[in-house]
Amino acid sequence: MKTITVTVNGTSYEESVPERMLLVDFLRDRLALTGTHVGCTYEGVCGACTVHLDGEAVKSCMMLAVQADGHAVTTVEGLAGADGPGPLQRAFSNSHGLQCGFCTPGILMNMSDFLARHPDPSDEEIRSGLVGNLCRCTGYVHIVRAVREAAREMREGASGVQA
Numbered sequence: 001m002k003t004i005t006v007t008v009n010g011t012s013y014e015e016s017v018p019e020r021m022l023l024v025d026f027l028r029d030r031l032a033l034t035g036t037h038v039g040c041t042y043e044g045v046c047g048a049c050t051v052h053l054d055g056e057a058v059k060s061c062m063m064l065a066v067q068a069d070g071h072a073v074t075t076v077e078g079l080a081g082a083d084g085p086g087p088l089q090r091a092f093s094n095s096h097g098l099q100c101g102f103c104t105p106g107i108l109m110n111m112s113d114f115l116a117r118h119p120d121p122s123d124e125e126i127r128s129g130l131v132g133n134l135c136r137c138t139g140y141v142h143i144v145r146a147v148r149e150a151a152r153e154m155r156e157g158a159s160g161v162q163a
């Protein structure tokens with residue numbers, strides 16, 4: 001066992017964890033943050049477990065909880081701002097970017113990091129950014145549309161133009 005201190009969604013936790021415990025299991029089983037999903041039995045291919053580590057998207061089934069010691073983690077539960085869902089979350093709702101919703105938390109976490117680095121992405125860039133996220137329902141057309149719409153709203157918000 002090892003004691004770790006990790007900040008999750010703005011709250012600091014000090015927990016004793018098995019050294020081989022995965023970060024996704026720590027989030028789901030220890031902190032009950034079940035918005036982070038497991039879709040590929042910990043093989044790193046589906047992206048449903050994506051969270052932010054110090055602001056960067058990572059697959060939490062590919063990390064040990066002890067590797068998050070001293071770092072800040074954001075899960076989908078921490079994505080909304082004080083005013084409620086942000087532009088990316090609203091765009092997924094408005095543009096029908098989800099059906100069953102299983103993949104959605106991971107896609108939101110990956111795309112929020114992606115949009116911070118690509119404020120005006122082409123559809124090709126969005127599709128390339130989504131390569132690590134599997135969705136079995138949507139065919140991706142509405143997901144790409146939602147990301148494009150969120151990018152537009154975020155740019156207009158940054159420039160003071162009314163969305």
Ligand code: FES
Nearest residue numbers: 044046047049061
């Ligand atoms: S559960 Fe982590 S990538 Fe699938």
Ligand code: FES
Nearest residue numbers: 099101135136137
């Ligand atoms: S919306 Fe069902 S897996 Fe993506």
